[in-house]
Amino acid sequence: MAEKYEHPYPSPELESQHPFVTYEHVRLTEEEMANRGRDFLQEMESRRSVRMFSSDPVPQELIEFAVKTASTAPSGAHK
Structure with a gap:
């Protein structure tokens, strides 16, 4: 069994x-x-909550930017 880090x-x-x-x-x-x-x-x-969304496609690059941006948020994994 590998040693736990x-x-x-x-x-x-x-x-x-x-x-x-x-x-x-x-x-x-x-x-x-x-x-x-x-x-x-x-x-x-000026921000508002949106509860209805468009069915328009979202470019893959924008989704990737959103995920990368979200992953920079402080969390227990970013000690």
Whole structure:
């Protein structure tokens, strides 16, 4: 039976497939933070729930972008 890997970081095998990406912090000015905050608020105030959907086909590339984007969300797997 293989030994269970319990270290909080990726196993060497996974790490070679998904290399570490260094976080590069960019400090924003107060003015830029305020502008982004206003823009985000405006976007959130205009969003609506949709309960009826079109039967139009969705290009495969857009579906792949959506899945890749969703996979970047923080989760227990992204410690």
